[in-house]
Amino acid sequence: MKKVFALLLALMMLALTGAALAEKLVVGTNAEFAPFESIGDDGKFVGFDMDLIDAIMKDAGLEYEIISIEFDALTSALASGQIDVAISAMTINDERKAYVLFSEPYFDASQKLVVVEGSPITQASDLKEGMKVGVQMGTTGDVYATDNLPVEVVRFNKVLDAILDMKNGRLDAVLTDAAPSEYYAQAVGGLVVLPEELSEEKYGIVVKLDNTELMDKINASLAKLKEDGTYEAIHKMHFAPSEE
Amino acid sequence: MGFLEQLSRDFQNNIIAGDRYMMLLRGLGTTLLIALCAAIIGIVLGSVIALMRLSNFRLGKRFYPFRAISSFYVDVIRGTPMVVQLMIMYYIILAASSLSKEVIAIISFGLNSAAYTSEIVRGGILAVDKGQSEAGRSLGLSASQTMLLVVLPQSVRIVIPSLFNEFIMLLKETSVVGFIGLMDLTKAGDFIRSRTYAAFFPLLSVAVIYFVIVSILTRVFARIERGLRKGDGRTI
Numbered sequence: 001m002k003k004v005f006a007l008l009l010a011l012m013m014l015a016l017t018g019a020a021l022a023e024k025l026v027v028g029t030n031a032e033f034a035p036f037e038s039i040g041d042d043g044k045f046v047g048f049d050m051d052l053i054d055a056i057m058k059d060a061g062l063e064y065e066i067i068s069i070e071f072d073a074l075t076s077a078l079a080s081g082q083i084d085v086a087i088s089a090m091t092i093n094d095e096r097k098a099y100v101l102f103s104e105p106y107f108d109a110s111q112k113l114v115v116v117e118g119s120p121i122t123q124a125s126d127l128k129e130g131m132k133v134g135v136q137m138g139t140t141g142d143v144y145a146t147d148n149l150p151v152e153v154v155r156f157n158k159v160l161d162a163i164l165d166m167k168n169g170r171l172d173a174v175l176t177d178a179a180p181s182e183y184y185a186q187a188v189g190g191l192v193v194l195p196e197e198l199s200e201e202k203y204g205i206v207v208k209l210d211n212t213e214l215m216d217k218i219n220a221s222l223a224k225l226k227e228d229g230t231y232e233a234i235h236k237m238h239f240a241p242s243e244e
Numbered sequence: 245m246g247f248l249e250q251l252s253r254d255f256q257n258n259i260i261a262g263d264r265y266m267m268l269l270r271g272l273g274t275t276l277l278i279a280l281c282a283a284i285i286g287i288v289l290g291s292v293i294a295l296m297r298l299s300n301f302r303l304g305k306r307f308y309p310f311r312a313i314s315s316f317y318v319d320v321i322r323g324t325p326m327v328v329q330l331m332i333m334y335y336i337i338l339a340a341s342s343l344s345k346e347v348i349a350i351i352s353f354g355l356n357s358a359a360y361t362s363e364i365v366r367g368g369i370l371a372v373d374k375g376q377s378e379a380g381r382s383l384g385l386s387a388s389q390t391m392l393l394v395v396l397p398q399s400v401r402i403v404i405p406s407l408f409n410e411f412i413m414l415l416k417e418t419s420v421v422g423f424i425g426l427m428d429l430t431k432a433g434d435f436i437r438s439r440t441y442a443a444f445f446p447l448l449s450v451a452v453i454y455f456v457i458v459s460i461l462t463r464v465f466a467r468i469e470r471g472l473r474k475g476d477g478r479t480i
Contacts (some may be wrong), residue, residue, distance in 0.1 A: 162425070
């Protein structure tokens, strides 16, 4: 009995030291937001954010792995230490700044409405009381619609679920970031992205509030990638000029 | 800032500010509404399925159509996760319907609960001593009269504890309705989390509310059970 116990203890210590040796940064994302982050046909994470974080981590010489969790859980996962970094098309805003540390902005974005083809809605002011607008919960689209539109806001875990619900005739519009709305409108078909830009936002990479050391590395690498053209190349790969 | 101060600030921020507790209460209302209505569908449909499963109606030599249909139904429902059934109902089967999300959720959970309930009821019917139905038949009652007047009333007492258990499971299982954009208790907690970026109070208060509701239900159910057991001579 004693021997078995000793063996178990030894195994446990081995496992613990093993985990400590292979210390990798855990990067959290919500892989439901193409073209920034989604799961590709081969089951790997793909998208603009994924390529960017890969370039940054390589430049900074850091090992990392990616996990995908709900978007609204990313900030609390950072605070509780389950993830070290989050990159998930996250808009820099003051509310979030109180809880997480943002990098320098890495992408300019805006919020756009998506409607079905032939919809009478052509701009945000066409949305009236009693209409329903779908959003992904916790996104800036959610906050914008809740604060600024007179409609009922229906919150989904994924943008795609909201889009499908609208296709089934249950929503009048979906509000989400410009690039994903273009992406899903094209992928699903029969949809129109309204040109009106409802807000101007910038995306940032985030780490835990007190992890300035890691953030300095990320910012330094981000600046370098912007300088040497890597950023430009990644951007081109995901956003053809005709789309934007 | 002291720990207690921080705690009270977080409580203020997560529960009181912006009437967030109202959001939790409204979510609880949705949760209870779906669970209650689904349980009613579950018991009615579940009993029908149980009777079908025990039916002796036969086509040809050994094909029992009611048995086949009902056991296929139970297999399909028990063999697939609830959340998948809910998504199929919402995004495929009833995609073109104008029914509200609540109604679709009630139908999905009702159909799901019916499969589990049917097994509970079937077990209850089989647990009634064979002598009871034999006595019924020898007193001149027909097979269906025996079932309705002799066996079923006695099986009610047997199945009640399991039915209550099923209801409690159902109540907690409704926490997946967020997948179709319904704001139930769990989703209300998620919503607060998405605004305050904190996990502690939103998640714990949701857990506490579920726990309190289930505790209250457990007490009520225990009372009903005691009432039903009066006169069978047992003391527990």
